[in-house]
Amino acid sequence: xxxxxxxxxxxxxxxxxxxxxxxxxxxxxxxxxxxxxxxxxxxxxxxxxxxxxxxxxxxxxxxxxxxxxxxxxxxxxxxxxxxxxxxxxxxxxxxxxxxxxxxxxxxxxxxxxxxxxxxxxxxxxxxxxxxxxxxxxxxxxxxxxxxxxxxxxxxxxxxxxxxxxxxxxxxxxxxxxxxxxxxxxxxxxxxxxxxxxxx
Amino acid sequence: xxxxxxxxxxxxxxxxxxxxxxxxxxxxxxxxxxxxxxxxxxxxxxxxxxxxxxxxxxxxxxxxxxxxxxxxxxxxxxxxxxxxxxxxxxxxxxxxxxxxxxxxxxxxxxxxxxxxxxxxxxxxxxxxxxxxxxxxxxxxxxxxxxxxxxxxxxxxxxxxxxxxxxxxxxxxxxxxxxxxxxxxxxx
Numbered sequence: 001x002x003x004x005x006x007x008x009x010x011x012x013x014x015x016x017x018x019x020x021x022x023x024x025x026x027x028x029x030x031x032x033x034x035x036x037x038x039x040x041x042x043x044x045x046x047x048x049x050x051x052x053x054x055x056x057x058x059x060x061x062x063x064x065x066x067x068x069x070x071x072x073x074x075x076x077x078x079x080x081x082x083x084x085x086x087x088x089x090x091x092x093x094x095x096x097x098x099x100x101x102x103x104x105x106x107x108x109x110x111x112x113x114x115x116x117x118x119x120x121x122x123x124x125x126x127x128x129x130x131x132x133x134x135x136x137x138x139x140x141x142x143x144x145x146x147x148x149x150x151x152x153x154x155x156x157x158x159x160x161x162x163x164x165x166x167x168x169x170x171x172x173x174x175x176x177x178x179x180x181x182x183x184x185x186x187x188x189x190x191x192x193x194x195x196x197x198x199x
Numbered sequence: 200x201x202x203x204x205x206x207x208x209x210x211x212x213x214x215x216x217x218x219x220x221x222x223x224x225x226x227x228x229x230x231x232x233x234x235x236x237x238x239x240x241x242x243x244x245x246x247x248x249x250x251x252x253x254x255x256x257x258x259x260x261x262x263x264x265x266x267x268x269x270x271x272x273x274x275x276x277x278x279x280x281x282x283x284x285x286x287x288x289x290x291x292x293x294x295x296x297x298x299x300x301x302x303x304x305x306x307x308x309x310x311x312x313x314x315x316x317x318x319x320x321x322x323x324x325x326x327x328x329x330x331x332x333x334x335x336x337x338x339x340x341x342x343x344x345x346x347x348x349x350x351x352x353x354x355x356x357x358x359x360x361x362x363x364x365x366x367x368x369x370x371x372x373x374x375x376x377x378x379x380x381x382x383x384x385x386x
């Protein structure tokens with residue numbers, strides 16, 4: 001039987017390191033992906049994911065299983081992402097990492113090994129992914145986070161409301177606006193269907 | 200009937216299946232009849248499909264060992280800082296929290312059943328009235344009582360309150376016996 005996250009967290013509270021390790025194993029990829037999609041910087045995303053888990057570990061003593069562990073974890077990660085986005089805005093810094101994906105070389109190598117796709121198809125796919133990521137980056141902070149949580153993390157609206165600390169109706173409207181903006185921005189960059197192509 | 204301006208803001212929630220079933224049916228019914236809203240819904244789904252084209256990233260191999268090393272360092276520092284009493288208190292606190300958690304998650308049905316049983320027993324005890332013995336029919340009439348014992352019987356008469364005789368008060372008793380007597384009058 002699969003031990004629940006909350007039970008593992010209670011064990012972790014009592015100093016059980018293996019329980020903490022199991023929790024990290026369960027969520028490390030999800031959290032890193034979420035942070036990476038929010039800030040578009042792979043190395044920084046890994047750092048922030050580690051910081052998220054360390055914060056969980058540090059506050060394990062105060063942990064009360066009032067809400068789902070997953071939501072609490074995403075709440076911490078979201079706060080770290082918000083801080084990072086605001087820091088970047090304040091510094092007004094453009095990172096080279098933002099322009100070139102960090103794991104580009106390795107991904108290309110992996111994709112090139114796939115003989116089912118032609119090299120130009122691989123290149124096109126990669127270019128497309130970069131454009132999509134850049135489009136996501138252009139969304140306002142809250143809309144971006146809400147869209148990422150629903151599209152990539154498959155969280156329910158009530159869970160997102162808990163993570164973003166707002167009401168479910170606010171989440172509904174955030175996601176709707178995010179999708180509308182995304183659709184417009186994707187048409188601008190030439191991906192997706194134009195508004196009057198097909199009615 | 201639903202209008203387009205009411206349906207379109209709901210389309211995202213409709214695509215994500217984040218609404219009650221009856222609303223889903225209403226919107227589906229509207230989409231069958233309204234090509235504009237149907238197209239809008241299709242475009243939302245397309246946007247979602249485009250978003251799904253991003254490949255997920257994986258954490259590097261050093262992620263977990265580095266993290267566990269940092270966590271272990273935190274534990275050592277904390278152990279050095281926290282005194283034995285605080286450690287015991289923390290252990291107690293965590294076990295209480297664990298009990299609260301397991302009560303909330305596992306014992307809830309039993310707790311509900313026990314409280315219901317308690318409520319029922321308290322209510323039934325409150326409403327229960329023990330039956331008093333009915334007066335027996337073996338009471339004797341006056342004629343049946345032996346004559347030597349008839350004198351022992353207490354006689355009583357029921358008098359209506361308006362016919363109740365007023366107490367006879369003599370004139371000298373009208374003044375209170377405690378009224379001080381005027382010495383001049385006495386002379």
